Amino acid sequence: MRPNEAASVAYRRPHHSPAGDSERRKRREIIAAMKPLYAHIAVVGTGAMGRGIAQIAAQAGSTVTLYDTQAAAMAAAQQGIGAQWDKLAEKGRMDAADVAACKARLQTATSLQALAGCDLVVEAIVEKLDVKAALFAQLEDIVRPDTVLASNTSSLSITAIAAQLKRPPRVAGYHFFNPVPLMKVVEVIAGLRTDAAVCAALCDYARQMGHTPVMAQDTPGFIVNHAGRGYGTEALRIVSEGVADFATIDRILRDQAGFKLGPFELMDLTALDVSHPVMESIYHQYYEEARYRPSVITAQRLAGGVLGRKTGEGFYRYENNVAQVAPEPPAPQVVEMPPVWVSPRAARRAELLQLLKDLGAKIETGQSPSAQALTLVAPLGFDVTTVAVVERLDPARTVGIDLLIDDAATRRRVLATNPATRTDMRDAAHALFARDGKAVSVIRDSGGFVTQRVVATIVNIAADICQQRICTPADLETAVTLGLGYPMGPLAMGNRYGPTNVLEVLFNLQTVYGDQRYRPSPWLRRRGAIGLSLLHEEE
Ligand SMILES: NC(=O)c1ccc[n+]([C@@H]2O[C@H](COP(=O)([O-])OP(=O)(O)OC[C@H]3O[C@@H](n4cnc5c(N)ncnc54)[C@H](O)[C@@H]3O)[C@@H](O)[C@H]2O)c1
Numbered sequence: 250m251r252p253n254e255a256a257s258v259a260y261r262r263p264h265h266s267p268a269g270d271s272e273r274r275k276r277r278e279i280i281a282a283m284k285p286l287y288a289h290i291a292v293v294g295t296g297a298m299g300r301g302i303a304q305i306a307a308q309a310g311s312t313v314t315l316y317d318t319q320a321a322a323m324a325a326a327q328q329g330i331g332a333q334w335d336k337l338a339e340k341g342r343m344d345a346a347d348v349a350a351c352k353a354r355l356q357t358a359t360s361l362q363a364l365a366g367c368d369l370v371v372e373a374i375v376e377k378l379d380v381k382a383a384l385f386a387q388l389e390d391i392v393r394p395d396t397v398l399a400s401n402t403s404s405l406s407i408t409a410i411a412a413q414l415k416r417p418p419r420v421a422g423y424h425f426f427n428p429v430p431l432m433k434v435v436e437v438i439a440g441l442r443t444d445a446a447v448c449a450a451l452c453d454y455a456r457q458m459g460h461t462p463v464m465a466q467d468t469p470g471f472i473v474n475h476a477g478r479g480y481g482t483e484a485l486r487i488v489s490e491g492v493a494d495f496a497t498i499d500r501i502l503r504d505q506a507g508f509k510l511g512p513f514e515l516m517d518l519t520a521l522d523v524s525h526p527v528m529e530s531i532y533h534q535y536y537e538e539a540r541y542r543p544s545v546i547t548a549q550r551l552a553g554g555v556l557g558r559k560t561g562e563g564f565y566r567y568e569n570n571v572a573q574v575a576p577e578p579p580a581p582q583v584v585e586m587p588p589v590w591v592s593p594r595a596a597r598r599a600e601l602l603q604l605l606k607d608l609g610a611k612i613e614t615g616q617s618p619s620a621q622a623l624t625l626v627a628p629l630g631f632d633v634t635t636v637a638v639v640e641r642l643d644p645a646r647t648v649g650i651d652l653l654i655d656d657a658a659t660r661r662r663v664l665a666t667n668p669a670t671r672t673d674m675r676d677a678a679h680a681l682f683a684r685d686g687k688a689v690s691v692i693r694d695s696g697g698f699v700t701q702r703v704v705a706t707i708v709n710i711a712a713d714i715c716q717q718r719i720c721t722p723a724d725l726e727t728a729v730t731l732g733l734g735y736p737m738g739p740l741a742m743g744n745r746y747g748p749t750n751v752l753e754v755l756f757n758l759q760t761v762y763g764d765q766r767y768r769p770s771p772w773l774r775r776r777g778a779i780g781l782s783l784l785h786e787e788e
Pocket of ligand 1: 293294295296297298299316317318319322372373374375376377380384401402403404424425426427
């Protein structure tokens with residue numbers, strides 16, 4: 250059995266498995282026999298991240314030496330990691346002998362000199378380039394020439410950290426996510442001069458620790474923080490246009506697009522003092538690339554200290570850590586439902602007509618709508634206003650519905666009015682589409698509604714990450730699903746909704762908004778043109 254398999258066997262099986270004691274004994278023997286790739290590692294900086302890294306490294310069988318300039322932080326880390334193991338033992342996920350062995354492997358050092366014999370040093374100190382570079386320069390004079398130096402930086406360049414060192418080839422990024430033991434992915438980052446063998450070994454060691462490694466080029470945000478730019482920034486743009494409020498956008502992206510957390514819930518959880526600077530940093534590092542443009546909304550909230558859950562108020566107010574969300578308005582009561590006419594250019598027209606039939610609507614089949622008809626359009630990327638004008642429809646009776654995603658696959662329908670839509674027509678559409686009990690959100694006009702805009706932005710940014718060869722499509726998917734918890738990888742998302750549909754949304758968004766933000770990545774355009782899966786790995 251390979252060591253990485255041994256690690257996962259040892260820590261994933263529940264303690265109370267039917268095999269009981271003998272199973273546990275076997276696991277202990279596997280761990281005892283397992284040779285971690287790095288027998289002795291050091292973790293410098295024992296805050297939130299250093300603790301997590303030290304925990305999983307000791308669990309994989311390495312001797313781990315902790316070092317921090319704050320003695321109290323180091324002592325707290327050793328005690329805190331021990332407490333984590335005790336908790337795992339209480340839950341039956343580790344047994345007493347495992348805990349004792351791990352605790353024995355966890356040491357602290359009072360000076361950097363004590364790290365002389367280490368095979369790997371993982372740095373998780375303050376996020377400042379000069380401080381990290383100075384630490385590595387000091388370490389170079391202490392450790393062996395073949396000791397690997399890894400940085401857990403989330404935003405600094407590995408190439409820059411290694412620039413002034415005697416041996417840059419042994420320096421790599423090793424970017425874990427918080428909380429480390431639960432977030433099972435790590436980005437292994439090659440600086441310009443990093444030795445490929447160093448990255449390969451760090452990948453193998455990650456597997457021994459039960460994590461999935463993904464390889465990234467040294468670029469701003471690496472993979473996860475780069476791919477994650479689309480979700481929040483596009484949602485913020487939608488709010489800034491007055492299309493819908495925070496809670497409505499969260500509901501739509503959860504119920505229609507399948508995200509676990511809405512973008513505003515997510516920002517409240519992460520806190521704006523963390524997420525807004527990341528948005529700014531990546532935007533500026535990419536020389537004001539429009540795709541990553543941050544929002545004045547978060548800048549202002551950050552300045553005002555309205556940071557999120559941790560301050561009791563963010564986009565939501567929290568009482569006893571529970572978000573206070575106003576209930577959704579009920580569907581309006583409509584006594585006389587008008588007949589419905591559907592634009593011949595509507596997306597998923599046949600499905601829409603069937604849905605209307607199922608909902609008991611009176612459907613008009615003429616070339617154009619009668620003077621009483623509620624007029625439905627289902628654009629991709631365009632706003633309702635543009636479609637009404639181009640198709641010469643009466644805007645007062647025109648309502649849009651987002652059908653990028655198959656209605657049967659969603660828990661919410663999203664309708665959009667235009668500035669001229671009459672209240673009776675809006676209410677009729679709302680009541681009609683709520684007839685079978687499905688949730689309905691009605692938003693103001695927006696190119697691409699909410700889901701189309703956000704999904705297309707995410708897919709486009711992912712495509713551009715592949716275009717820049719920052720990582721392989723497969724690693725991108727792994728990094729995003731494990732690191733961001735999206736319902737699927739962004740390329741699989743693009744395939745699911747159709748690369749040509751996503752392209753249509755992007756082209757039309759660019760027309761509506763005149764913003765370079767929506768220009769499609771050539772990587773996506775080429776695959777859309779050929780009809781190639783976005784997951785296809787190029788030779
Ligand atoms: N917190 C996260 O969610 C997260 C996620 C991924 C990566 N990171 C990165 O990990 C690193 C650490 O982040 P954190 O959240 O654990 O920080 P933290 O503030 O919780 O801990 C940092 C620790 O480093 C110590 N320290 C500072 N300068 C030092 C030095 N010169 N030598 C030794 N120790 C020193 C501090 O005393 C502190 O205990 C940063 O580079 C950060 O960008 C953080």
